[in-house]
Amino acid sequence: MLQAVLTFATAVVLMFVLMRLAPGDPIQRAQDDRMMSSQELARLRAIYHLDQPIHRQFAEFLKGVARADLGNSIEHGLPVTTLLAGRMVPTMLLGGAAILLNFTVGLWLGVRQAIRRGSREDRALTVLSLAGYATPSFWLGLVLAWLVGVKLGWLPVAGMKDPLLPPDAPLMVRALDVAAHLVLPALTLSIVTIAGTMRYQRTALLEVLRLPYIGTARAKGIPERAVVWRHGWRNALFPVITLFGLWLPLLVTGSVFVEMVFAWPGLGSLAADAAASRDYPLVMGAALLAAGLVVVASLLTDLAYALLDPRVRHS
Amino acid sequence: MTLALIAAAAGVGPLLLPDPLAQPCVLTCRNLAPTLAHPFGTDDLSRDILSRVASGGRISLAVAVLAVGLSVTLGALVGLVAGYWGGAVDSLLMRVVDAALAVPRLFLLLLVLAVWEQVPVAVLVLLIGATGWFGTGRLVRGEVLRLREESYVRAAEALGASRRRVIFRHLLPNTAGPLLVAATLGVGDVILLEAGLSFLGLGVQPPTPSWGGMILDAKSVLAAAPWAGIFPGLAIIITVLSANLFGDALRDAVDPRGA
Numbered sequence: 001m002l003q004a005v006l007t008f009a010t011a012v013v014l015m016f017v018l019m020r021l022a023p024g025d026p027i028q029r030a031q032d033d034r035m036m037s038s039q040e041l042a043r044l045r046a047i048y049h050l051d052q053p054i055h056r057q058f059a060e061f062l063k064g065v066a067r068a069d070l071g072n073s074i075e076h077g078l079p080v081t082t083l084l085a086g087r088m089v090p091t092m093l094l095g096g097a098a099i100l101l102n103f104t105v106g107l108w109l110g111v112r113q114a115i116r117r118g119s120r121e122d123r124a125l126t127v128l129s130l131a132g133y134a135t136p137s138f139w140l141g142l143v144l145a146w147l148v149g150v151k152l153g154w155l156p157v158a159g160m161k162d163p164l165l166p167p168d169a170p171l172m173v174r175a176l177d178v179a180a181h182l183v184l185p186a187l188t189l190s191i192v193t194i195a196g197t198m199r200y201q202r203t204a205l206l207e208v209l210r211l212p213y214i215g216t217a218r219a220k221g222i223p224e225r226a227v228v229w230r231h232g233w234r235n236a237l238f239p240v241i242t243l244f245g246l247w248l249p250l251l252v253t254g255s256v257f258v259e260m261v262f263a264w265p266g267l268g269s270l271a272a273d274a275a276a277s278r279d280y281p282l283v284m285g286a287a288l289l290a291a292g293l294v295v296v297a298s299l300l301t302d303l304a305y306a307l308l309d310p311r312v313r314h315s
Numbered sequence: 316m317t318l319a320l321i322a323a324a325a326g327v328g329p330l331l332l333p334d335p336l337a338q339p340c341v342l343t344c345r346n347l348a349p350t351l352a353h354p355f356g357t358d359d360l361s362r363d364i365l366s367r368v369a370s371g372g373r374i375s376l377a378v379a380v381l382a383v384g385l386s387v388t389l390g391a392l393v394g395l396v397a398g399y400w401g402g403a404v405d406s407l408l409m410r411v412v413d414a415a416l417a418v419p420r421l422f423l424l425l426l427v428l429a430v431w432e433q434v435p436v437a438v439l440v441l442l443i444g445a446t447g448w449f450g451t452g453r454l455v456r457g458e459v460l461r462l463r464e465e466s467y468v469r470a471a472e473a474l475g476a477s478r479r480r481v482i483f484r485h486l487l488p489n490t491a492g493p494l495l496v497a498a499t500l501g502v503g504d505v506i507l508l509e510a511g512l513s514f515l516g517l518g519v520q521p522p523t524p525s526w527g528g529m530i531l532d533a534k535s536v537l538a539a540a541p542w543a544g545i546f547p548g549l550a551i552i553i554t555v556l557s558a559n560l561f562g563d564a565l566r567d568a569v570d571p572r573g574a
């Protein structure tokens with residue numbers, strides 16, 4: 001717990017330093033081609049404390065973080081925290097759907113691979129999943145949107161809701177609408193991340209299936225299916241849980257591209273837009289949130305591991 | 316094998332193919348489907364896509380190899396120092412590594428690039444390299460901690476070998492295997508990362524071709540000219556996949572325990 005806090009604090013300092021590594025000042029960049037008087041620029045610099053020496057800037061920044069006040073977005077003029085909060089739900093929906101798909105399909109395929117180790121199917125699945133891992137998520141998103149959405153016209157390819165749907169439509173209809181919009185982004189995000197899950201599950205199960213108690217179970221005449229799932233899989237699930245902590249950074253990164261391609265109104269597309277429009281307080285806010293999520297996820301992973309594995313729990 | 320082919324194609328290809336910036340006939344050659352004259356078709360600005368994939372590959376591979384070279388060197392240095400010196404130096408360095416690993420690498424880069432406009436490719440290499448060494452640093456430190464207890468390192472120290480000699484003659488060569496594996500797998504990651512940044516318009520700047528930038532260009536005309544986006548994407552997949560498969564094979568060769 002303490003370590004997680006410490007890690008996050010160091011990350012905050014690191015991010016501030018990194019931000020100031022670039023030459024010039026952010027207001028100059030954000031100005032872009034907008035016409036602004038020098039008084040207006042000076043006023044903006046004062047608001048963002050850029051007229052003060054670097055240690056004062058850092059102190060102001062830390063004060064802000066401590067008060068959960070990340071300043072105002074240059075592009076939107078709204079508080080960064082408000083903008084981030086408004087994008088939380090869509091991202092969690094997309095992330096949740098992707099995790100669900102990744103874990104259910106990934107674990108199942110990983111088990112299949114372990115049972116048929118060395119077979120043609122095992123090797124084909126390995127190469128396929130690695131090809132998914134090697135695929136840029138934005139490219140896969142574009143191709144799926146083009147094939148499934150535009151060519152076949154099966155699914156919507158942009159946004160989270162049909163703007164033509166009346167807001168007083170029955171809940172069921174609205175839920176189905178969101179679900180239809182969710183399919184392609186969630187699918188894209190799962191395909192590019194599923195390799196890790198499959199690989200971990202395959203290795204973990206192979207390791208367990210080598211143990212003597214599996215041999216005993218087989219010798220007792222228990223059907224192979226029950227041996228694999230009831231005896232083996234249950235013990236091969238623990239290592240996969242640790243994957244969740246490793247997996248989250250991938251999900252956060254992937255969602256930047258996937259949300260951008262599918263115009264999904266989440267944190268990822270917000271971060272991508274912010275970076276493109278040089279909106280540095282917003283980029284900083286998104287990065288802070290991403291770091292926070294990763295730290296919390298790895299903390300939860302450790303806790304879950306300790307709770308679920310009696311060997312860790314009792315030591 | 317495939318990797319060597321890709322490198323050769325990216326190296327020699329641009330010399331044989333038409334100029335990737337050339338626009339042979341501006342109005343009539345836009346978004347042409349693949350033909351013999353343009354095997355991958357042409358893009359919205361009537362440029363030959365095969366040429367652009369080849370020279371984009373040159374840029375992407377060069378960025379990846381240089382950036383990975385930088386991050387592996389940094390990681391090795393930090394890992395050696397942290398592992399060998401131990402104590403406060405080690406704790407401090409590892410805290411920094413933990414913190415840096417907590418921020419997804421893309422966001423680290425977005426932070427710098429959001430303030431920095433129009434990054435030259437050289438700076439891009441430096442930035443990608445400088446944000447990629449954390450994992451390697453931890454890996455090398457772990458190896459050094461293990462090796463430090465080995466009897467031959469103890470013997471060298473007992474014989475009065477200098478710290479520098481112990482580090483560079485005994486420790487570094489023995490971490491070379493894992494380092495090489497990390498570097499190979501790193502190349503694949505960096506190609507994806509650079510493509511992503513270029514796709515966001517923050518990486519390699521047009522008109523210089525890059526795989527990610529080409530997909531960005533193709534995005535708006537995907538229905539009319541899908542080939543403009545499909546070929547650079549396939550180039551990325553094939554390159555990254557072969558780098559990763561090679562890295563896996565290398566890992567199995569270097570460390571039979573992990574297989």
